[in-house]
Amino acid sequence: MDMTQLTQACEQFYGLKQPPFGLTPNTEFYVELPSQKQAFELLLFALSSGEGFIKVTGEVGTGKTLLCRRLLNALSVDGVRTAYIPNPALGAEGLWRAIACELGLNTENKSDLQVQEDIQQCLLQFALNAQPVVLIIDEAQCMPEDTLEALRLISNLETERQKLVQIVLFGQPELNLTLAQPRFRQLLQRITYSADLRPLNNSEALAVYLQQRLSIAGYRGMPLFQASAxxxxxxxxRGIPRLVNILAAKTLLVGYGNGSHQLESRHVAKAVADTEGAYPSAPDWSWLRLSTLFAAVVLVLI
Incomplete structure (x- = not known):
């Protein structure tokens, strides 16, 4: 049995219609965690208010790309024109051309200056048609410093009444360190709203997250994961959603292999042992405390 067949058999065993813990940013499996909810509401408010610059940061695996996809979907429903740059590790000229392509402009055989002028004219036309334009940059911590400076120049595009383009940055915490440099103080001052995505803060929140994803995948039984698991x-x-998904998917396979309809800590332990990025559990020192207490009692009795 290959891995695909094994996964399908596991899904059938637990009554699932599709994998509940996939790693692709599928908005169908979006679970509104507290920090995700706060960030999404802030994004919608800031964009509706016409604010020019918004920043969302979070550690690896906390759901930035999934939130980004959800924002793109929401903006498309509202008729907002978006330019999405998923890989901003570009030079300044490359960024301008990538934005032009997202706006449907032809950049072939055009100088960098012509490309910039075309973008400005295009944005002016959108403004005349009362259609907002939002530039969304994922993995913004990868942007070279010169490209960040170009981004500041892009944010300068405005009329007397409004910004021609609103900019949303999604990035890892390293982005904050870069923007804190003195040379980027003008850019940092333009960021009017920012949000930080955080991991799940306890096992109760984790239980809600797992149950919602399992339900979306078709599970209709009692909670699969015991409290110890x-x-x-x-x-x-450590509550990081991406790592949760990896470990939960492997735990399901371990449970299926053992014929278990309830997933226990021992099943999780095998998944952890098979995952290099997992954090080892804190050591249990209770035996040491008990042995120390026992030794003290013996000394008193002697």
């Missing part, structure tokens, strides 16, 4: 899974993942 939830605690172990939270410790091993």
């Amino acid at each position: 939830l605690k172990h899974l939270w410790q091993a993942s």
